[in-house]
Amino acid sequence: MRRILSVANIRTVSDLGDRRAQKKAQTRExxxxxxxxxxxxRGFDSVTIADVAREADVAVQTVFNHFATKEDLFFDGRAPWVQGVADAVRHRAPGVGPLSALRAHLLEFMTLQLSSLTCPDERCYRETLEASETLRTYERTLVFEAEHRLSDALLDAWRTPVEDGEPTPVDPAITAPLTAAIWLAAVRVLIVENRLRVAEGLEPTEVACTVEVLGDRLLGYMQARSGTFHGLVDRSLTGATEDRRAV
Structure with missing residues (x-):
C-alpha cells in the first residue's frame, strides 16, 4: 500500500510539473x-512593455520573466537563421563537406527570405523592422552573432577533417572567421538589394528564382576557389612572420 501511494505521489508531482511547464509556455506564447x-x-518604438503586459493581461514582470528586452520579444521566433547557419555545418550529412552544406543552406535561405514576401505578415514584419532604427541596430548584432556561430562551426569542422572532397585550410583559426564573414556578407547583400526590387513592384517568387541562380553561381565560385583562399591566408601569414623575423 505504501509503495502504491509513493508511486501515486510521484505521478502527482510529475503531472504538476508538466502543468506548470505547459502554463508557462502558454503565457510566453x-x-x-x-x-x-x-x-x-503601432510600430515597434510606439509600443512599451507595459502596453504588452496590459493587452495580454499579465504583469510587466511576467513579460520580463520570458523576454529580457523588447527587442528580444520582437525577434522571438523570427530569427532561426542566427543558429541555422552553424547548424547546417554541424549537422551536415556524412561525406558532405562543410562548405557544400553551407552553400545549400544559404541558397535555400535566400530564396525563402525573398519568396516569403508574398505573405502579408512577412511584409508587415519587414516594414516594422525597417521603420525602427533600434530594430535595425539590433538585427546587426544578430548578424554578427550568426557570423561568430558559423565561424565556430567551421573551425570545429576543419579541426576534425573527414573525407569529403573539400580542402582543409592550413590555419583554420584564421580562415574560419574570414569565410564566415565573407559568405554571410555576400548573402546579405543579395537579400537586401533584392528586397528593394520587390519593394519596387517585382514579383517576390520571380526575384527569388533569379537570386537562387545568381547565388548558386556566386557561392559556387567562392567554394571552388576556397583552396586558393586558404593558401593565400597561409602565405600571407608566413610572409608576415618572415618579415618580422628579418627586422
Missing part, C-alpha cells in the same frame, strides 16, 4: 503573439 500584433499595428 500569449505575450509574444500580443506583442507582435501591437508592433504591427
Amino acid at each position: 500569449l505575450v509574444r503573439t500580443t506583442a507582435h500584433r501591437l508592433f504591427a499595428e
Whole structure:
C-alpha cells in the first residue's frame, strides 16, 4: 500500500510539473503573439512593455520573466537563421563537406527570405523592422552573432577533417572567421538589394528564382576557389612572420 501511494505521489508531482511547464509556455506564447500584433499595428518604438503586459493581461514582470528586452520579444521566433547557419555545418550529412552544406543552406535561405514576401505578415514584419532604427541596430548584432556561430562551426569542422572532397585550410583559426564573414556578407547583400526590387513592384517568387541562380553561381565560385583562399591566408601569414623575423 505504501509503495502504491509513493508511486501515486510521484505521478502527482510529475503531472504538476508538466502543468506548470505547459502554463508557462502558454503565457510566453500569449505575450509574444500580443506583442507582435501591437508592433504591427503601432510600430515597434510606439509600443512599451507595459502596453504588452496590459493587452495580454499579465504583469510587466511576467513579460520580463520570458523576454529580457523588447527587442528580444520582437525577434522571438523570427530569427532561426542566427543558429541555422552553424547548424547546417554541424549537422551536415556524412561525406558532405562543410562548405557544400553551407552553400545549400544559404541558397535555400535566400530564396525563402525573398519568396516569403508574398505573405502579408512577412511584409508587415519587414516594414516594422525597417521603420525602427533600434530594430535595425539590433538585427546587426544578430548578424554578427550568426557570423561568430558559423565561424565556430567551421573551425570545429576543419579541426576534425573527414573525407569529403573539400580542402582543409592550413590555419583554420584564421580562415574560419574570414569565410564566415565573407559568405554571410555576400548573402546579405543579395537579400537586401533584392528586397528593394520587390519593394519596387517585382514579383517576390520571380526575384527569388533569379537570386537562387545568381547565388548558386556566386557561392559556387567562392567554394571552388576556397583552396586558393586558404593558401593565400597561409602565405600571407608566413610572409608576415618572415618579415618580422628579418627586422
